[in-house]
Amino acid sequence: MKPIYIISSACISPQHTFEAIDFLSDASIVNARNNVLYCIEPDFKQFINPVQIRRMSRALKIGFSAAMKCINESEIKEIDAIIIGTGKGCLEDTEAFLHSIKQYHESALNPTHFIHSTYNQLNGMIALNKKINSYNVTYAHRGFSFEHTLVDASLLLAEGEANHVLAGSFDEMTLEHFTVKKVWGYWKVEPIESKDLLLSKTPGTIAGEGSAFFILGNQKTKQNQAFIKSIRTMYKPTAEEIAFQIDSILQENDLLSSDIDVLMLGNNGNSNQQHHDLLFADKFLNANFLYFKHLCGEFDTASQFGFWLSTQILEKQQIPKALYGPNNQHKEEKKEIKQVLFYNNYFELNQSLILLSV
Amino acid sequence: MxxxxxxxxxxxxxxxxxxxxxxxxxxxxxxxxxxxxxxxxxxxxxxxxxxxxxxxxxxxxxxxxxxxxxxxxxxxxxxxxxxxxxxxxxxxxxxxxxxxxxxxxxxxxxxxxxxxxxxxxxxxxxxxxxxxxxxxxxxxxxxxxxxxxxxxxxxxxxxxxxxxxxxxxxxxxxxxxxxxxxxxxxxxxxxxxxxxxxxxxxxxxxxxxxxxxxxxxxxxxxxxxxxxxxxxxxxxxxxRNHIPLASISGYCNFNESFHATAPNPEGEGAYQVMKRALAKANLQPHEIQYINAHGTATLTNDESESNAMKRLFQQVPAFSSTKCYTGHTLAAAGAVEAIFSVMALKEQCVFANLNFQHAMPEAQLIPQLHFEHQSIQHVMSNSFAFGGNNASLIFSKIENT
Missing domain, CATH: 3.40.47.10 (Thiolase/Chalcone synthase)
Structure with a gap:
C-alpha cells in the first residue's frame, strides 16, 4: 500500500480534543458519569448557519462541525470524495421517528426525523454545504465503519480516482440506546470510574460517542506528517489470525516487531472479550502500550479516537500521560516515535489493525 | 492493464x-x-x-x-x-x-x-x-x-x-x-x-x-x-471452468449536492453519473441498448432522470423502470435491478414499463411498453438516492459464451 498522508484532522470527543489547545493534559481529563462519556460540544454556530442548526440533531451537528473544521484547516480547494462511517447513524432521529409513529398512530408525521435517520444524511449535508460533487459513500458496519472509510480512501487514491479524500466517522449515544444495549450486556452493571476501567474484571464496558474527520492524500504536504502504512480489518478472528495479520503488516513494511514504538490499544475493560495482552506483551518489547477507551468510551466508531490520537502522537512526538495503562507502566521516554500500531476489538466481532508512521 | x-x-x-x-x-x-x-x-x-x-x-x-x-x-x-x-x-x-x-x-x-x-x-x-x-x-x-x-x-x-x-x-x-x-x-x-x-x-x-x-x-x-x-x-x-453472465464494464458514484431528499429537476447529477459511467466503460452513448432506469415514479425523480437521459443520449435507448413490478426495494433495489439488467443481456430482451399512458409534457419520452427480444450488448442500470447519492452501473455482454 502506498502511504496515505493525513493532511488535516478534527476530533470531537468526550475530551478537550477539538480546540486542541492542550493535548490531553492530566488537569483537563473528563471522567465518565454513570458509565457514559458524552462529547464536549463545540460552539456549533461557528460551523452551522442558524437556519440549519435548529433542524439538525446532536449527532449531525457534531459530525458536521468536525468535518467543517477538518476541511477548513486543510486549505484543500478540491475534495474528490466524501467517505463517512457510522455504526448507528443519527440515533436521536431514529428514536424520535419511532416515538412519533406510536404517538400519532402512523398519521400526520413530520418527515424530518425520518430523513435524518438515513445513514447517509451527513454525507449529503457536507456535500451540499461545501458543494462537493464527487464520490460519496457511507459505511454502516459497527466496528468496521470507520476503518472501511480508510480502506475505501486507499482504493480511490490507488486508482487515481481521487487526490484528496474527506474520510471520517461519527456516532452518538442516547439514553434510550444505552438502555437498549444494556439488555444485551454491553455496559457494566456497576458504575465505574474511568481510571479503573482497564483493570476491571467484570463484564461490559462504558459507553461513549464522538466524531473525527481527516483529509487524506497521497502526497506529503508538510513536515512531520503522519501517514497510514497498512490497514487490516478482521471479522471474528482467532488469536492466531490476529498474530498472522500483525506479522503480515510487519513483513509488508519491512519492519521488525522491535521497530514498533507505540501500541495504541482499544481495551475496554470488558471481561467478556479477549484483549490479547499477552500476544502484544510478548511480541513488542520496545513499545509503549497506550490505551484510549477510558477517555472516549466504547462505541461503533470509537477507533476514530484512537486513530486520531495516534496521528497526534506521531506529529507532536509527545505522549499524554492519560494514555498510559492502568499501572502507569511505560518505557523510558524514547528519542523518536516512528511507528505506531493500532489495534481495536469491537466486542469480538470487528477487529482492526492499522500501522501509522511519520 | x-x-x-x-x-x-x-x-x-x-x-x-x-x-x-x-x-x-x-x-x-x-x-x-x-x-x-x-x-x-x-x-x-x-x-x-x-x-x-x-x-x-x-x-x-x-x-x-x-x-x-x-x-x-x-x-x-x-x-x-x-x-x-x-x-x-x-x-x-x-x-x-x-x-x-x-x-x-x-x-x-x-x-x-x-x-x-x-x-x-x-x-x-x-x-x-x-x-x-x-x-x-x-x-x-x-x-x-x-x-x-x-x-x-x-x-x-x-x-x-x-x-x-x-x-x-x-x-x-x-x-x-x-x-x-x-x-x-x-x-x-x-x-x-x-x-x-x-x-x-x-x-x-x-x-x-x-x-x-x-x-x-x-x-x-x-x-x-x-x-x-x-x-x-x-x-x-x-x-474454474465457470461461464460468466456479463462483464461489469462501467460504474460511477457521484453526489450532485443539490438537496437533502430531492434531485435536481434538470437532472445534472443523473447526467453526470451516467456520463462518467460511460467514460469508465469506454463506451459512447449510442452503444447502450437498454437502460434499467431508477424510475421511482415520484414527480421529481422521473423528471430529473428523463432530462438527464435526453441530454446524454441523442436518441434515448429503450428504457423502463421495473419498480412497477417489485415496488421500490430501497437498499436492495440497486442489486435487484442490476440482476434484471444482466437478465436483459443474457436473454437479449427489454422489460416493459407498466402503467404508462401519457408522456410527460416537458420530456416527451416514452418508455419501453412491451416485453420484447432485442439484440443487446450493453445495459445501464441507474440508482439515485436521498442526499444526492447517485450511482450508475454498466453491464456488457461477454462474446463467445
Missing amino acids: KPSIVVSGMGMYTALGKGLQANYNALSHQEHALGPLDFLKTTHAASFPFGEIKQSTQSLLQSLQLPIHKGYTRTSLLGITALQEALLHAGLHSFNQLKVGIVNATTVGGMCEVEKYYFDLLDHVGDYTEFSDTIDCADCTHRLADFFHIKHFVTTISTACSSSANAIMLGTRLVSQGHLDIAICGGTDALTRFTINGFNALKNIDKALCKPFDAERNGLNLGEGAAYVIIERADDCAK
Whole structure:
C-alpha cells in the first residue's frame, strides 16, 4: 500500500480534543458519569448557519462541525470524495421517528426525523454545504465503519480516482440506546470510574460517542506528517489470525516487531472479550502500550479516537500521560516515535489493525 | 492493464417470487406483484399497494432450517435465501483458498423486528433480547457472513436507495485491485412501518399502482427484497471452468449536492453519473441498448432522470423502470435491478414499463411498453438516492459464451 498522508484532522470527543489547545493534559481529563462519556460540544454556530442548526440533531451537528473544521484547516480547494462511517447513524432521529409513529398512530408525521435517520444524511449535508460533487459513500458496519472509510480512501487514491479524500466517522449515544444495549450486556452493571476501567474484571464496558474527520492524500504536504502504512480489518478472528495479520503488516513494511514504538490499544475493560495482552506483551518489547477507551468510551466508531490520537502522537512526538495503562507502566521516554500500531476489538466481532508512521 | 471483472452468479427474492426464474417469468409476462400487505402490521396495510414477499418470517426461518429466538430478522432471512441461490448459480460450493468478501447493503437492517418490540425493550417488558442488537445495518451482514462462512472482508454500505449499487461498485474495485478473489455484493431490506411512514410523511407514495415516467405519476410503491451478485476476475472464473453472465464494464458514484431528499429537476447529477459511467466503460452513448432506469415514479425523480437521459443520449435507448413490478426495494433495489439488467443481456430482451399512458409534457419520452427480444450488448442500470447519492452501473455482454 502506498502511504496515505493525513493532511488535516478534527476530533470531537468526550475530551478537550477539538480546540486542541492542550493535548490531553492530566488537569483537563473528563471522567465518565454513570458509565457514559458524552462529547464536549463545540460552539456549533461557528460551523452551522442558524437556519440549519435548529433542524439538525446532536449527532449531525457534531459530525458536521468536525468535518467543517477538518476541511477548513486543510486549505484543500478540491475534495474528490466524501467517505463517512457510522455504526448507528443519527440515533436521536431514529428514536424520535419511532416515538412519533406510536404517538400519532402512523398519521400526520413530520418527515424530518425520518430523513435524518438515513445513514447517509451527513454525507449529503457536507456535500451540499461545501458543494462537493464527487464520490460519496457511507459505511454502516459497527466496528468496521470507520476503518472501511480508510480502506475505501486507499482504493480511490490507488486508482487515481481521487487526490484528496474527506474520510471520517461519527456516532452518538442516547439514553434510550444505552438502555437498549444494556439488555444485551454491553455496559457494566456497576458504575465505574474511568481510571479503573482497564483493570476491571467484570463484564461490559462504558459507553461513549464522538466524531473525527481527516483529509487524506497521497502526497506529503508538510513536515512531520503522519501517514497510514497498512490497514487490516478482521471479522471474528482467532488469536492466531490476529498474530498472522500483525506479522503480515510487519513483513509488508519491512519492519521488525522491535521497530514498533507505540501500541495504541482499544481495551475496554470488558471481561467478556479477549484483549490479547499477552500476544502484544510478548511480541513488542520496545513499545509503549497506550490505551484510549477510558477517555472516549466504547462505541461503533470509537477507533476514530484512537486513530486520531495516534496521528497526534506521531506529529507532536509527545505522549499524554492519560494514555498510559492502568499501572502507569511505560518505557523510558524514547528519542523518536516512528511507528505506531493500532489495534481495536469491537466486542469480538470487528477487529482492526492499522500501522501509522511519520 | 485492469483485469476484466465479471458477474458469475446471481440470486434474488422479491415480491415477484423466489429465485431468478420466478422473477424473469413475471417480468417477461408483464405481471407485477404489488398489492395489500398480508404480513406486516400497519394501519397503511390496505391504503397503498406494496411489493410484499408472500412468505411469513417464521416460514422463512423454517425453510432455512434456522433456530427460532436467535435474532434472525426478516431482513437477514431474505438475504440468506437470496445469497444461497447466488452462490449455487456461481457454482461456488466451497471457497477453498479463495479470498471471499461480502459487501452488503441495507437501509433498515433489523428495524423490521425492532419496531415491533422497541417500547417493550425500553421498558424491559417481555423477552425480546434476541432483537436488541439488531438495530443497525451490520447485524444482517454478520448473519450472512456467518451462515456462509465469509471472513475475508465484511462490510455494509447504507446510502439509501443507491446502497446496493454502491456495494456492487466497491466489490468490483476490491476484486479489480486484487484485495478479493470473490466479492459477494448486493442488498436486503424488509418492509417496515418505519420506512412506510417515512415515505408517507414525505408524501411520495402512490395510493394506486405506481406509474413510472407517466405524466400522471403520483409517487412510488414500496417493496421488499434481497438480491446478490457474485463478482470475480474473468480469468479466475475461466480457470474454474465457470461461464460468466456479463462483464461489469462501467460504474460511477457521484453526489450532485443539490438537496437533502430531492434531485435536481434538470437532472445534472443523473447526467453526470451516467456520463462518467460511460467514460469508465469506454463506451459512447449510442452503444447502450437498454437502460434499467431508477424510475421511482415520484414527480421529481422521473423528471430529473428523463432530462438527464435526453441530454446524454441523442436518441434515448429503450428504457423502463421495473419498480412497477417489485415496488421500490430501497437498499436492495440497486442489486435487484442490476440482476434484471444482466437478465436483459443474457436473454437479449427489454422489460416493459407498466402503467404508462401519457408522456410527460416537458420530456416527451416514452418508455419501453412491451416485453420484447432485442439484440443487446450493453445495459445501464441507474440508482439515485436521498442526499444526492447517485450511482450508475454498466453491464456488457461477454462474446463467445
